[in-house]
Amino acid sequence: MSRGPDAEALLRRALEASAEAAGCPAALVASDWTRWASATFTGARHLLTLAAPPSAALDAWIAGLPDAELRLRRHLVADLVVDHVRRAGDRVTISLEVLTVEEGR
Template identity: 60%
Template sequence: MSRGPDAATLLVRSLETDSHRAGCPARVMESNWTRWASATFCGARHELSLDAEMSPELDLWLDALPEADLPLRRHLVADIVVTSVRRAEGIATIAIEALTVEE
């Protein structure tokens, strides 16, 4: 029996859904992850690249993202950081790093 989508897939879906709700639809262009573990937790480190049209709503969404509640089934987003935003010709290319842990 399949356990369903992995944390990377869930994170991509959650970011895209959350950006749409915020009025600044973003699309994940690239997503890479590596397994991660500490003495008490297991999870993954994620690096994502998103594209979105530049707008005040996008700026607000990016500012609020580190505190956002991004629901992932059987996982928690322990940390999420916008590491860079490149703007050109009306499009923002956003780099994000995240840490998810298994519940």
């Protein structure tokens, strides 16, 4: 029986919805993740790349991402870092590093 979408799919949807709500639609262009665990938590480290057209709304959204409240079912966003922003003509590429932690059962 499937438990539903994994953390990567939930994170992608949350980021795209957040960007859309901020008036700067962004699309995921690449992602990778690896399992992560500490003595008390399990989760995943995500590397994501999104792309969007340049705008003031996009700049504001990127600036607010590290403090954004992204809701994921059965997971928490423990840390989000904007690793790199590249601007080339009519496209902005945003590289993110995100740590998600599974909520207790």
